[in-house]
Amino acid sequence: MFAFIVSRLFQALPVMFTVSLISFAMFAYVGDPVAIMLGQDYTEAQRQALIRDLGLDQPFFVQFFEYLKNAVQGEFGLSYRLARPVSDLILERAPATLELSFTAAFLALAIGVPMGVYTGLYRESWLSRFFLTISLIGVSLPTFLIGILLILVFAVMLGVLPSFGRGDTVAIGWWTTGFLTASGLKALILPSITLGLFQMTLIMRLVRAEMLEVLRTDYIKFARARGLSNRAVHFGHALKNTLVPVITITGLQLGAIIAFAIVTETVFQWPGMGLLFIQAVSNADIPIMAAYLMMIALLFVIINLVVDLLYYLVDPRLRGSLAGSAR
Amino acid sequence: MPLLEVRNLRVEFPTRRGVLTAVDDVSFSIDEGEVLGVVGESGAGKSITGTAIIRLIEPPGRIAGGEVLLAGRRIDNIAPEEMRHVRGKQIGAIFQDPLTTLNPLYSIGRQLAETMQTHLGLSDRDARARAIRWLEDVGIPGAAQRIDAYPHQFSGGMRQRVVIALALCAEPKLVIADEPTTALDVSIQAQVIALLKRLCREHGTAVMLVTHDMGVIAETADRVAVMYAGRIAEIGPVRDVVKGARHPYTEGLMGSIPSLTHRVERLRQIDGSMPRLTDIPRGCAFNPRCTKVFDRCRIERPDLMATDGPTRAACWLYAKGEARDAA
Ligand SMILES: Nc1ncnc2c1ncn2[C@@H]1O[C@H](COP(=O)(O)OP(=O)(O)O)[C@@H](O)[C@H]1O
Ligand code: SF4
Ligand SMILES: [Mg+2]
Numbered sequence: 001m002f003a004f005i006v007s008r009l010f011q012a013l014p015v016m017f018t019v020s021l022i023s024f025a026m027f028a029y030v031g032d033p034v035a036i037m038l039g040q041d042y043t044e045a046q047r048q049a050l051i052r053d054l055g056l057d058q059p060f061f062v063q064f065f066e067y068l069k070n071a072v073q074g075e076f077g078l079s080y081r082l083a084r085p086v087s088d089l090i091l092e093r094a095p096a097t098l099e100l101s102f103t104a105a106f107l108a109l110a111i112g113v114p115m116g117v118y119t120g121l122y123r124e125s126w127l128s129r130f131f132l133t134i135s136l137i138g139v140s141l142p143t144f145l146i147g148i149l150l151i152l153v154f155a156v157m158l159g160v161l162p163s164f165g166r167g168d169t170v171a172i173g174w175w176t177t178g179f180l181t182a183s184g185l186k187a188l189i190l191p192s193i194t195l196g197l198f199q200m201t202l203i204m205r206l207v208r209a210e211m212l213e214v215l216r217t218d219y220i221k222f223a224r225a226r227g228l229s230n231r232a233v234h235f236g237h238a239l240k241n242t243l244v245p246v247i248t249i250t251g252l253q254l255g256a257i258i259a260f261a262i263v264t265e266t267v268f269q270w271p272g273m274g275l276l277f278i279q280a281v282s283n284a285d286i287p288i289m290a291a292y293l294m295m296i297a298l299l300f301v302i303i304n305l306v307v308d309l310l311y312y313l314v315d316p317r318l319r320g321s322l323a324g325s326a327r
Numbered sequence: 328m329p330l331l332e333v334r335n336l337r338v339e340f341p342t343r344r345g346v347l348t349a350v351d352d353v354s355f356s357i358d359e360g361e362v363l364g365v366v367g368e369s370g371a372g373k374s375i376t377g378t379a380i381i382r383l384i385e386p387p388g389r390i391a392g393g394e395v396l397l398a399g400r401r402i403d404n405i406a407p408e409e410m411r412h413v414r415g416k417q418i419g420a421i422f423q424d425p426l427t428t429l430n431p432l433y434s435i436g437r438q439l440a441e442t443m444q445t446h447l448g449l450s451d452r453d454a455r456a457r458a459i460r461w462l463e464d465v466g467i468p469g470a471a472q473r474i475d476a477y478p479h480q481f482s483g484g485m486r487q488r489v490v491i492a493l494a495l496c497a498e499p500k501l502v503i504a505d506e507p508t509t510a511l512d513v514s515i516q517a518q519v520i521a522l523l524k525r526l527c528r529e530h531g532t533a534v535m536l537v538t539h540d541m542g543v544i545a546e547t548a549d550r551v552a553v554m555y556a557g558r559i560a561e562i563g564p565v566r567d568v569v570k571g572a573r574h575p576y577t578e579g580l581m582g583s584i585p586s587l588t589h590r591v592e593r594l595r596q597i598d599g600s601m602p603r604l605t606d607i608p609r610g611c612a613f614n615p616r617c618t619k620v621f622d623r624c625r626i627e628r629p630d631l632m633a634t635d636g637p638t639r640a641a642c643w644l645y646a647k648g649e650a651r652d653a654a
Contacts (some may be wrong), residue, residue, distance in 0.1 A: 216385075218427040220615075224383055226442045226493060227415030240432050317431055318476040 001312075010302040019297035023290035024067045027077075028060075036080045036284075076291035079175030081283045086291045089276060094295075095175045096166055097265070097272030101258045105189055108257075109250060112200040115205020116242075120215065121234060123177060131204065138201035143260070147194040147267035154190060160188045164269035195264040199253045208248055210242035217241075220265045243314050251307035328399050330382070330533050331418075331501055336393035337647035338372075338379045346493045347604040349388070351557040354631070356571035357501065360551040362527070362534045364548030364565065366541070366580070368601045371554040373537045380535075381414050396570040398500070419502035419532075421523075424510040425486035429478035435462070435489050436474035439496055446497035461492040465522060484515040491523055495530065502527065503535045508543070516540070520547060541581070545569055553577045556601055556612040559631060563638025574640040576613045611643065619644060 034050055051057050055066055070076065115135075119128040136145075147167035155163035167183030169176040178184025214220060215238055223237045262274035269275065273292060280288035311318050338350035350372045357363045365373050379390050382403070395403040402413050414420075422428045430438060439458035443449050449457065455474070462470035465488040467481075478486055487507060494502050507523060509515035520543050527534050536548060544565060546549055551568040552574065553561045561574035572578045579597035599616040602608060608615055614624040621642045634645040 218422055218424065219430040221383060222420070222422055222428045222493075223430065224491075225381055225414055225420035226445070227411050227413070227497070228441065228445055229411065232441065232445070237430050237433070241430070314433075315432060317479045 004312070005305065005309070008305050012305070015301060016294075016297060019294060020068055020071060021064070023293045024064050026293070027067065027286050027290045028056075028063060063123040071291075071294060076294075077287040079280075079285055079288050081280075081285045085288045089288065090273060090291055090295060091174060092176075093271060093273045093276045095177060096270060097258065097261050097274060099178060100188065100191055100195060100270060100272060101254070104248070104257050104261075105199065105254050107192055108199035108203055108253070112203030113207050113246070115200075116204040117186040117211060117239060119204065120208040120211025123212070127253055135201035135204055138197045139205075143194060143263050144267050146197055147190070147264060150190045150194060151267070161190050163190070166271055167301070191264050191270055192266040194267065195257055199250075199257060202253065203246065203250065207242055207246055209287065210245055211238060214238045214241045240314070244311060247307055247310045247314065251303050251310075255296075255303050258299055259296055282324065286321060330359045330361075330398060331535075332356040332394075332396040332399075333376075333380065334394040334396070336376065336395065337391045338375050338377060338388060339391040340388045344605060349392075349557055349604060350379060352630070353393070353553050353554075353557075353559055355559060355562055357533050357535060359500065360528075360531045360533055361550065362524075362536055362548045364544040364551040365535060365537045365554060366539070366544060366551060367554035367560075370601060370603075372557040373554055374505050376554070377420070377505050377535060380419055380503060381420060382410055383414075386524075395408060412446070415442060415499065416497045417499050418500065419497070419499040421487075421490055421494045421502060421504040421507045423506040424483060425483055425490050426510070429486055431478055434475045434477055435481075439474075439489075439493060442493055443496050457496070461496050462489070464526065465492045483511055484519060487511060487519050488522065491519075493528065495526055495532065498530065499532065501533045501535065501622065503537075504538045506539065507536075509539065516543075538541050541569065553580065556607055557604065558612065558641060560613065560642075561638050561640040562631065563636070567637045569635055571638075573634040573638055573645065574634050574642045575617050575619050575644075577640070579616075611641070 034043060034047060034054070034056065038047060038050060055063055058066070074087045076090075078084065079086050079089055082089065115131050119131050122128050141149075151163045154161040162183070165187060166178050167185070167187035168181040169178050169184055170180045171177075178188055220238055223233045228237070261270075261272060262278055264270065265272045265274035266278055274293065276288060277292045279285070280292070333356065334354050336350055336353045338349065340347045340349055346428070352371070353376055354364065358431070361556065365376070367373055375384070375388075378384050380395055380529050382390070384390065389398075390403060393403070394401055397417060402410065405413075409621070429435065433441075434460050437456060439461060440449075440454035443454050443457055444451075447454075459470050459474055462474060465472060467485060467488060473480075478489070481489065487510075491507070494504075504523060507529060508519050511519060524547055526532070534547075536543070538544060548565045551565050552559050552562060553568065553572075553574065561572060561577045568577060569581055572581050576597070597616055602612060602615070608625075609628075610626050611620075611624040611629055614620045617624065621643070623646075627643070629641045629643050629646070631639045631641050632645050634640050
């Protein structure tokens with residue numbers, strides 16, 4: 001088990017290395033940081049000094065090594081625009097994005113899985129047809145449109161929910177949470193629905209398709225032939241067998257949710273990493289963009305590891321092969 | 328009173344090309360502790376008959392007529408929840424392919440325990456102890472150590488032993504074994520049949536044994552039913568069906584078994600093949616292949632009737648007033 005985790009982390013190294021190379025190349029070659037940082041008036045001596053300070057006179061690999069060394073320590077330099085350490089900016093923004101993303105993922109799972117099971121079991125019922133119809137809407141409407149429609153109805157017309165921001169937050173150490181205040185929770189509702197709706201319908205359709213598949217198998221027929229209760233057959237034998245693909249997709253989607261929170265954060269002016277990134281893009285604030293890229297890559301690596309660990313827990317057939325690959 | 332009585336059972340599958348009658352007016356009975364062999368070509372309706380008895384026909388397929396009585400009580404019309412207590416507890420089932428019959432994600436001990444707990448109300452500890460005893464009974468070496476193993480860790484033969492344990496563990500009075508050895512390696516088929524025979528004799532369990540293997544039938548069954556195109560062609564004591572078949576189809580079928588004791592003059596194959604359900608000929612379904620066919624066979628469908636021997640056959644040759652030697 002431990003060996004498995006370690007081996008997975010080693011496998012993740014090339015990925016992280018490649019991403020850091022890209023992010024460094026962006027850092028070093030897109031735009032001219034010296035010009036941006038010096039502003040309008042400077043002497044040639046000042047320029048040379050800054051180049052030396054930034055290490056830009058060093059060969060590529062020396063620069064890259066420095067960059068990696070700093071990145072591992074969480075140092076990504078200063079934001080050009082805000083003149084503050086990028087790591088501070090990201091840490092400040094990360095709780096907002098993570099809380100939003102995990103709430104959206106939680107909603108998607110907590111609603112999508114039962115709906116998928118229901119529509120798989122009762123294919124013909126009118127409720128199933130209803131679910132499938134609204135899921136079509138969820139799949140086909142673009143995220144920003146859903147966000148704007150929700151704002152229009154619940155914030156503008158009904159005036160019951162806020163249309164932007166995070167509401168009041170409480171600081172726990174460096175983490176700020178919106179879960180502990182009424183306004184924080186209210187502010188979370190519309191953005192998390194917007195962000196999670198697509199994933200919810202995706203999970204629902206996936207669970208439904210997998211349920212239909214699994215319900216046709218011999219082992220389900222045999223479970224019925226043994227007289228097990230419907231609950232044991234449906235939510236034990238059948239649902240458990242749909243989990244492997246659901247875990248895969250959910251893991252991928254969680255990554256996608258965090259990455260694409262950008263759109264939702266923009267629509268709702270949500271003070272997260274996505275909004276930070278968008279502002280960085282419009283200001284050519286390269287250090288933030290580079291750091292964001294690394295952050296997202298790291299999140300994907302972590303999510304993939306968790307997905308693999310969940311497989312390990314769910315499917316005994318994979319335990320042998322995973323343990324084997326770890327040795 | 329017979330243990331199981333099937334009266335005029337009829338199973339239909341609505342399809343785009345019309346309603347297919349997979350089981351047509353089938354009647355037979357099984358006494359307590361008796362082994363009824365069921366033989367017939369692939370597609371004759373053997374599996375569907377067994378599946379209909381435990382009411383696990385996949386919709387849109389349905390039981391369109393007839394009655395099924397277990398110990399004198401009708402089970403074809405009782406509530407689904409009541410039927411659930413019949414399955415496993417009163418009628419066990421063994422399927423053809425042990426590789427697909429067991430849930431891959433549940434340990435075999437868990438599958439045994441949940442079956443017994445569903446029907447016998449055992450505590451976790453008792454269920455586990457009994458599960459180990461069942462595994463020993465079906466000849467799993469090191470049962471106590473292997474109870475927590477998963478199906479993929481067993482060979483096909485061992486898995487079928489587990490399936491047999493699962494079918495019998497709630498002490499049903501009847502077990503429906505649908506080609507229990509067809510998917511197994513030839514070298515272990517005899518062992519598995521011997522095991523099934525021994526356990527059923529010990530527990531006084533009656534068996535409906537569907538098989539292609541006439542050797543198994545001759546050794547194991549008390550009576551035999553021969554199915555053809557969804558109907559029973561002939562039924563009677565095993566010796567008489569094997570050695571003194573009255574129905575021309577059975578005669579052909581038995582003629583095609585190579586016998587080591589009596590050097591059969593030639594392997595007699597029946598010309599042609601069984602009709603598909605969509606084009607069953609008028610009259611006797613066997614008439615295009617029958618060497619003794621005569622006019623009445625092409626017009627009227629024969630029901631099972633007494634013959635001049637101990638078996639009953641669905642053949643006009645035995646109708647009163649028909650000339651036996653009609654060509
Ligand atoms: N789901 C289904 N839809 C339509 N026809 C079916 C279905 N299942 C079985 N049948 C038909 O029922 C007939 C009997 O099948 P079966 O009982 O499985 O035969 P066997 O005697 O080989 O066990 C076959 O001809 C098959 O085509
Ligand atoms: S009824 Fe006629 S066709 Fe059918 S088996 Fe008997 S003799 Fe042959
Ligand atoms: Mg069959």
